[in-house]
Amino acid sequence: MIFRWRRARKPTSFWPGHSRPPDEKSGSFCGNRSTIQGVDAPRGTLAPAVGRIAGREGDAGRSRLSNATLAAELVGRNHVQLSWIAVAALAGLITIPFFAGMLQREVADALDTRLIRVTLITAVLITLAVILIERLGWFKPMALLRVGLLYQLVIAATIAVFENAIPWQPDEYVRGTSAITLWLVSFALLVPAPPLMAAFYCFAGAATGPFVYFLLTHAGYPDVDPSRLTVHYAPCFLIPIVSALVNSRALRMERLAARARELGSYELYEPLNQGGMGEVWRARHRFLKRDAAVKVIRPDVLLLQPGRTADSLRKRFEQEALAIAQLQSPHTVAIHDFGLTEDGGFYYAMELLDGYTLQTLVERFGPQPPGRVVHILTQACASLEEAHQRGMIHRDVKPNNLFLCHLGTSFDFCKLLDFGLVKHILQQDQSQMTASGAIAGTPACLAPEVAAGAPAIDHRVDLYGLGCVAYWLLSGQPVFDEPHPTAMIVAHLQKHPLPPSQRAGIPIPPDLDNLILRLLAKEPDARPGSAAELSGLLRQCRDLPPWTPADAERWWHAHAILPHPHTGTQAHATLHVAESRQ
Template sequence: MGLFLVAIFGVLDAIVQPAVRNELWLIRYGVLCPTAALVLVITFVPGAFRYVEWALVVMVVVVGAGILAMILIAPPPGRYFYYAGLILVIMYSFVFLKLRFAVASAAGWTLVGLYIAIELVVGETPWPILTNNVFFFVSATVIGMFAAYFFEVLARRNFVQGKLVRRAREFGSYRLVVPLGRGGMGEVWRAEHQLLARPAAIKLIRPEMLGAADAEGRRATLRRFEREAQATAQLRSPHTIQLYDFGVTEEGTFYYVMELLEGYDLETVVQRFGPLPCARAVQLLVQVCHSLAEAHERGLIHRDIKPANIYLCRYGRATDFVKVLDFGLVKSWRQPDPTEVGATKGGVITGTPSCMAPEQIAGDRPLDARTDIYGVGCVAYWLLTGQQVFEGTSAMRVMTHHLETPPTAPSARSDRPIPPGLDAVVLTCLEKDPDHRPQTTDVLAERLVSCGAGQPWSAEHAHAWWGEHAPSPSGAPWTGEQRLVMPSLVEPWSG
């Protein structure tokens, strides 16, 4: 349309300025029209799309400069017709070309600056008329900036809404409502079932984070995830987060649909409120054991038991209710995957360094239920002391400590008294040799209950704590830690 307007206004040149028609047509048809035609051709050249916006900017500046040249050539009063042409070019660049706000603004102010500079150099326009022209050019630029800004905001909003609509279709019965978290692995969304209006959380894993270098490897990984998700969906412990659905989008994104919880993960609990009373820590750990016991009976191990993957919540009327998270990426230890060897698969470490069992790090023996028990020991240590079992300047140093360094007793790193019996249970869970740990989570739960944890933590204590520290009603419920951390897909650590 710009090329058409530049060409058609040549008729007015002959009517308004017949004396200088040839000079005006030389500018119009010798410079402006070829420039506009060249930009039009560029828009149809394959691979030149990335340069189209800058070509349009050049066209706007060239056409504007050409009109300024016409203003200098045309004698008054006919030259005032070309002032309107310059305003039209400024508005055209903002409204019709749909340039980005910053780019269109730069082009508009460039034309205003060119006009002022030319008038100051030539100095033929009377000051009242010059001031009036500057006012109209500046006004046109400011109005165009507002138009371009709102066009850009509207386009962005439409893009986001369209993306949400497409995603809502991809996830079938669930409608995505609002994002809850985002991280290196993917993102988590609050969602609702479209028929039941049941709130849920959808956790997405991007295709490139599936731990495989090629398409065939990713498909194999997805098949393994599907088998494991089908197995974990059968878990019925009330202390295991419920998996409602899972699948793969057309883009290859793997997703889980889970129940939505209200509370805090244990990492956040200790960071915000400090170490827990011994009796309360024991109650929470026994619930963790209840969840893991069922999984272990079915031949599944979690492989990433850590404070951030254990959620403390209000569940119905119950308080201090524990949910073990991220059971979507477990591993069967009774039916090992022949494609996975040792601790890594395709350069991906399975676990979190601060809570990894020695056999996970070394990869020298098959993993089993006792690997999760080591993780429970790390969680117990965190709850009682507010510190990790081992700390270091790098993940590799921490893992080396897990392999070689005997842990310090929790009581030696806590300002609160910790009974010797509880000390002993935690240290037993942290034995380097799996044969020296409790062999099942049922045995561990029995030892925790009978260790003499001190002053009891009653239901009244729990209700009082939640009355004081309940999450803000305005805050979105969450299914885990505020960072997106997927348990079995942690990027390789380096020392």
């Protein structure tokens, strides 16, 4: 009887001092209140939790989502499979030569040779050693994986010696595919490894056949017709491709499972978007069965960034969650949860919306009626006004960050997204959250004072961005249609835009035309003083064709978005990547 010793694993904590997942007593929050370190706090008071997150930079370095570490985890949890395949190999080493010798005289003669005997005894001893190593747990998972891959080569070489030590008869046809092929396939299916590593060792195992043949012929064994040898060993060299594909699939499934395990109460089941810094997933709360969009920043990507850039991106992600958590407007995307993954990454869960960004809306359906544009803009003003009253500047108001959806019984419901560049007016130390020398914002909607690098900006940069959004909605074109981002930034600084009525294919009321040009004024003082004032001015525009709830309902019925999993659904969640986008 073989006894197994297992080391007890320490519980992994999401937060220092806690071993519970974030949905119990962690730094997550749901609804109107949050629980941080077991203390109830009003919604939005996440600063203590974020402080603790920022202190875990060392933990972020231990990423568990790379291929190597995922494979090591798979071996760590399923290391007994290495014993299984070793036991199967041991049974084959003992029984196959015995029965083959009974049935075939050539095999029996070969078994009497010193070469076969030494090879079989050596392979049996190595197999017993591998089983013992696995059972006693002497090696860490990655070291155990390397032992297993080397053992794969040992058995492949043993099979090659057994096959080539039996002389080929001159009138013999083809023996068939080498048994090395079956061994390599079995190993690939049972022992997970990083795809490239698995393919390399599998190729080396396939090469043992021709290599052993080469050694034996130089030692005096008879030559074989090259065509026969090719037919015998060629299939072995296809298995490395199979091994890489099998392991890629296994590790992808493990990565999905790891994500699901690490993100508290949320189960991730469909990727929605991917960027340079992280991923957005469609997720479902395990208990409430409510879909959400989970945005994740990956620590393994952070580690590849220069120190200041990584710190800046980490702060921007934390800041986005904090900013959204403090806002109550129904026209601001709601956040359900926020926490730290086991591997040191961050995530937060937002409401999942089905609809269109304003960018996509115009690209698919063309310029929008002025009445509808005013209806959308007044809702955006409601979100911005609350943020501005709380001392926040969004700094990235653009068509891609405003989302139009059908929410309950409300049609044409607008939500403001992506607070990753939010700036607190009274906290100037947080004003620079970008890499050195970079401009915070999107070139197509960049306020002149931001483009000029003004040291102090205020909420009116968001009103300028909203003017760019209005221009896009009415004309289907950006304010300045320049070929390069740099040229676009210069245009915002120096050029005066044409009225949208001159570029739109639809009539635009003069009051709305002039108000949009006022929003696009170079001087902030020439723009409306607040989002609330802008909302009033929009409602006062004369000669504005009405856009009623019945109009909105008819439009959505005509352009209905099919529910998941059918195509046509577009989730609101976007990734804020380091590169500036037009």
